[in-house]
Amino acid sequence: xxxxxxxxxxxxxxxxxxxxxxxxxxxxxxxxxxxxxxxxxxxxxxxxxxxxxxxxxxxxxxxxxxxxxxxxxxxxxxxxxxxxxxxxxxxxxxxxxxxxxxxxxxxxxxxxxxxxxxxxxxxxxxxxxxxxxxxxxxxxxxxxxxxxxxxxxxxxxxxxxxxxxxxxxxxxxxxxxxxxxxxxxx
Numbered sequence: 001x002x003x004x005x006x007x008x009x010x011x012x013x014x015x016x017x018x019x020x021x022x023x024x025x026x027x028x029x030x031x032x033x034x035x036x037x038x039x040x041x042x043x044x045x046x047x048x049x050x051x052x053x054x055x056x057x058x059x060x061x062x063x064x065x066x067x068x069x070x071x072x073x074x075x076x077x078x079x080x081x082x083x084x085x086x087x088x089x090x091x092x093x094x095x096x097x098x099x100x101x102x103x104x105x106x107x108x109x110x111x112x113x114x115x116x117x118x119x120x121x122x123x124x125x126x127x128x129x130x131x132x133x134x135x136x137x138x139x140x141x142x143x144x145x146x147x148x149x150x151x152x153x154x155x156x157x158x159x160x161x162x163x164x165x166x167x168x169x170x171x172x173x174x175x176x177x178x179x180x181x182x183x184x185x186x
Contacts, residue, residue, distance in 0.1 A: 024092045028045075031170040031172045040175065041079060042079045042081075075108060087120055087122050088124060089124050090124075091103050091124055091126045099154070099157060101144060109144065113141060115137065124140060133158075133164065134178075135161040139160050139161070
């Protein structure tokens with residue numbers, strides 16, 4: 001492909017960060033759909049709150065020409081399971097040795113604290129090294145409150161999170177872990 005000044009670029013030299021986590025989110029969305037269809041839980045992906053600044057009209061109807069984020073979003077998913085409020089976020093990293101804490105924004109960390117304070121079940125589903133882990137919000141907060149490190153070592157995740165095994169239906173049965181933890185009274 002030729003770019004300005006006849007500079008040739010190989011397609012492999014570009015990294016698209018726009019869809020990071022989409023494969024994980026797709027698995028979670030399919031799982032949540034399975035939970036809904038089988039009357040197991042009501043868990044939904046939260047829409048990002050946007051405001052519309054400019055609309056135009058054409059032969060297809062209205063189209064949004066300009067929009068803005070109304071506020072910072074909190075975590076990706078929330079809902080109910082057996083009368084318990086659940087909220088969690090999906091995170092994915094290509095880093096093989098650790099999960100960067102910067103992947104969780106400060107307002108999300110504060111939101112995790114608030115959900116825990118109000119006795120909700122809060123966690124992160126992390127994809128690292130091709131595997132999926134459920135890291136409880138309490139464990140995450142305890143880690144960041146007691147370290148100055150900027151990342152969570154992979155070994156800490158392996159030792160302190162719950163591995164979620166990918167399967168056919170539902171693809172990532174994270175509620176199997178939550179069910180066990182509820183019985184143990186998280």
